[in-house]
Amino acid sequence: MTNERDDSVTQASPLRGFSWSVDWNLLRTFLVIAECNGITRAAEQMGLKQPSVSSALRRLEDGLQVQLAERDPRNFVLTAAGEALYLECKQIFGSVARLPDLFSSLHDEISGEIRVCLASHVVTPLLDETLAEFHQLYPKTRFSVTVSNSRQVVKTVSDKTASFGVCLAHDYSDDVDGTLFYREHFGFFCGPPHPLFGRSNLQLSDLRDYERVSFYTDSATGYLRSVALLRQQANLSEQLAGVSDHLEEVRRMIGAGLGYGPLPIHVIEADIKAGRLWQLPPYTNTPSIDIHLVQNPHAKLNRAEAKFLEILTQRIEQTPLHERTYGCSY
Template sequence: MHTDHPHTRHISDKMNWALLHTFLVIVEEKSLSRAALRLHITQSAVSQSLKKLEVQLGQQLIERSNKTFVLTPSGEKCYHAAQAMYQQLALFESQLKQQSAQLSGHLKIQVVSRIHHDAYTEFLHYFKQQHPSVTFDIEVLSSAEILRNLSQKVPVLGIALCRNLPDGLNQQLLFNQRYALYCGCHHPLFHASDVSIEQLVKQDFISFQSEQIGSVLSPLTVFKDTHGFTGKITTTTNSLDEVVRFVYAGFGIGCLPMQLGSAAHLQAALKLLPPKEGVADIPVYLLWHQKRVLSTLEERFIHELLQVDFSMHRNINLSI
């Protein structure tokens, strides 16, 4: 097999970076002795490195005497090449450090169900792009279960509805969820025109378990009490899906998140009832325990999620 003669090899193939680095320091210090001090080696070793580099290149790089230190034209070119190489190596080192310091780990979050907020989905996409090594464990629970777990210092973050914040929890508002009244396609009011509040007050009702006074959805009960609703509650559930099912089946009217009610797959099955602007805003929070030491990953997730402007996007769909 043919091999090049040593004298015909390209400079890039035989160049020794240690020699180039020593030369770079010599030029920057303008002295072999000062270069030796900076490199923590002997002046003799510096001088030998310079000679080896000049032999490798076949060029004199420095003209020197007792009082002068001048780069030759080849020395100038070698110095600029060494500078460029040093800058590239420094950049490479920085990129390696950034990669090794890349955020990683396993993030556990307990959330209320049916999250469909554009801003939250886009945030998750952004977070994945920024931190591709992070994995997620998402558990869907009721708001009450999430608050109870957080109060017990279970190592998770929570996204939940919260009317009365338990002691010891941090709470950051993400957005307000608007609820409104709906009936289903099997209800007598579905095909009625110009439905009024007065027609609604005697209608049967499907209710969330958390609508009792003091609970997270109690503003819905306050609205019904304020307007004198007297119809009986035919169904009580803690599931948004079941409220939709029983409203659709004609068991009565019920409150649903407006974004869900306007979803394309439900528009033919549900009808928005007065008031058209909705019944009440229910706040949705990001929560975690004040005295639990958060991981770096949890801290970063909280910090970045709280930068999201939810007012610029659609509301989220939740069950309780």
């Protein structure tokens, strides 16, 4: 009787389906193939021969009974099924990567790694003070910080490969929640080689004949749309002399005189005081950008991650927005 009951339970269990029969290494191989956008580069990254990687992809397709990629000697494109599986694999292996931190959180003392993904110009004492406080309270924790563009920050949090992110974000995926962290004001600046450097009492119209340096997100639909709107209203030039995802490189090109461009005022205060950058109009009512703290509510956080986010969120909530607004001048 007992055996009959056990057999019926086993047969009814969904674990006896694809999830038990699939070779999980095939999923890992497919993830690398998708991220490398091809079999050859995937084989190089994994240290395998190309036929082995091709065979793994075919075996996975046979097991799933779907085609995952259109490929020939010159092209490799994921199918709709391949794109869907890629997103699932990112979630799966993002969770697996967090297992060591999950186990470390079972000890009485808070320890473990906190993975953070930031946009390239996150400057706020709220974060700095929280890092300092947390390190004093929980010295056995460790931070791993990566820097990327805002879109990639959101994707990294969605994939569960970061505990949280800080970025310019006005839209999120279904897997990500956002909180207004702080607000920063942008101004237009130029470097010493630029013809407008050192000139006072300029008007916004004085910028019209000069090339720009900017961020990829400086567009009517990008994260810096308030900057783009100001340019459009003033009928400024659309001619770009340089563009980048990272503030450091935008600042470098502006300082080198390639063109004028937008920068967060509070981030480059030292450059202004040292004479490396010169602020251009508008001098008041400068465009503002909201910086967000983004989290994945479906991620299983270890105790260190959960505690850090608790302290940081509490600090944000207790600080009025006007004290979290930087670089404004009215």
